[in-house]
Amino acid sequence: MKSNDQWSSRFGFILASAGSAIGLGALWKFPYMAGTNGGGAFFLVFLLFTFAVGAPMLLAEFVVGRHSQQNAVSSYESISGNPKWKWLGYLGVTASFIILSFYSVIGGWVITYLLRSFSGSLTGLSNSRYAELFGEIIGSPSTSLLTQAAFLAITIAIVQFGVQKGIEKASRYMMPALFVLFIVLVARSLSLDGAMEGVAFFLQPDLTKLTAEGVLDALGQSFFALSVGISLMVTYSSYLDKSADLTGSVISVVSLNVFISFLAGLAIFPAVFAFGFEPSGGAGLIFTVLPAVFNQMAFGGLFFTIFMALLLFATLTSAFSLMEIIVSTVTRGKGNRKKVAWIAGFFVFLLGIPSALSFGTLADVSIFGRTIFDAMDFLASNVLMPVGALFISIFVSRKMKRDILSSEVMMSSKIGRVIFPIWYILIRYIVPAAIVIVLITSLLAY
Numbered sequence: 001m002k003s004n005d006q007w008s009s010r011f012g013f014i015l016a017s018a019g020s021a022i023g024l025g026a027l028w029k030f031p032y033m034a035g036t037n038g039g040g041a042f043f044l045v046f047l048l049f050t051f052a053v054g055a056p057m058l059l060a061e062f063v064v065g066r067h068s069q070q071n072a073v074s075s076y077e078s079i080s081g082n083p084k085w086k087w088l089g090y091l092g093v094t095a096s097f098i099i100l101s102f103y104s105v106i107g108g109w110v111i112t113y114l115l116r117s118f119s120g121s122l123t124g125l126s127n128s129r130y131a132e133l134f135g136e137i138i139g140s141p142s143t144s145l146l147t148q149a150a151f152l153a154i155t156i157a158i159v160q161f162g163v164q165k166g167i168e169k170a171s172r173y174m175m176p177a178l179f180v181l182f183i184v185l186v187a188r189s190l191s192l193d194g195a196m197e198g199v200a201f202f203l204q205p206d207l208t209k210l211t212a213e214g215v216l217d218a219l220g221q222s223f224f225a226l227s228v229g230i231s232l233m234v235t236y237s238s239y240l241d242k243s244a245d246l247t248g249s250v251i252s253v254v255s256l257n258v259f260i261s262f263l264a265g266l267a268i269f270p271a272v273f274a275f276g277f278e279p280s281g282g283a284g285l286i287f288t289v290l291p292a293v294f295n296q297m298a299f300g301g302l303f304f305t306i307f308m309a310l311l312l313f314a315t316l317t318s319a320f321s322l323m324e325i326i327v328s329t330v331t332r333g334k335g336n337r338k339k340v341a342w343i344a345g346f347f348v349f350l351l352g353i354p355s356a357l358s359f360g361t362l363a364d365v366s367i368f369g370r371t372i373f374d375a376m377d378f379l380a381s382n383v384l385m386p387v388g389a390l391f392i393s394i395f396v397s398r399k400m401k402r403d404i405l406s407s408e409v410m411m412s413s414k415i416g417r418v419i420f421p422i423w424y425i426l427i428r429y430i431v432p433a434a435i436v437i438v439l440i441t442s443l444l445a446y
């Protein structure tokens, strides 16, 4: 998409921003974060942050982008008249770069599972074999790097040919299909022997299990899952015309995302307990548990293949948005998109190599007590996204006039009129305060 292009419709915009938001965040990272942070307590705090911090941030980014009609970097400068604010846009682009570098590693795993499920080699194994197999796959440097590169190449090819719009329209069918399959999966998972223990783990908050780090993880997760804090949604909404209803779009994207996260938890945790897996299994959680659940279903092999194809699709639509913000910042609507996309992709790949290898060859390397992969994720989700969000909330509520904000939010939106006063208090006081408190508390607890 070129910078002067506009979305063909409000629906196209919702599809693209929902496509960016819904991906590995809800489907892979959420269950694993909830699993390592005590289940229900994490879910509760995550919901709180999503509604009180993440959602208002999404609206704030939409307001900036639609008002300025410029990309992430130029938006802040053009609104404030002060070139110093550009750094906030650059922070977002840097974060996108880092996120894509480790996102593509997991994208690679999805490709591997999709290919293996095609060959039928993932059906009929014992539950412990699924866990072993996952270890073998992620531990193999050649498989990890090849599939990571393949994932990036697909992303770039699609961004380069500018066919995202086609892909985004396709998500109209793919997303509902993913929903339906998830509901089948939840039903199967809930009917396993011993499932209720998992439901309790996921839905009964035990606040004693919550640590300062868990709270920071929940904040980071609410940003990661909504793609906010890195000005990506600023760039997306800059293609939007003045008549679009921003509040309505926020409500759609947030509710879809929360619902998918909820389904993911309900599909995973009952099975984790029924099969005797560890809820704190980490990054491999869905890759070890889901094949085992599908294995218990009629036509499980076929359903698993379809599921992985849909997951790959959802993952790609998020990756496009990350690539798009990088390319559109570098080219600024001019220049050679194709060349820029391939060069950027090459550097993303290089940066991603240590993350990919950190599940095998480089497993022992630790940065502040984390593997390289975890450190990258931590840096992006728990540092750059909250810091970016903090400054975006300050920018919006202190550098933009209240009547400009109110006209952006209320424009062609009935619900916007109701939401605006609440949103204004959230974005001006609650969002920055919450971020500062969480960051400082976890720094002190460190």
Ligand code: PHE
Binding pocket: 020, 021, 022, 023, 024, 025, 026, 099, 223, 224, 225, 226, 227, 228, 230, 232, 318, 319, 321, 322
């Ligand atoms: N929200 C995406 C997901 O949940 C990840 C993402 C983060 C995409 C930040 C773009 C920007 O998979």
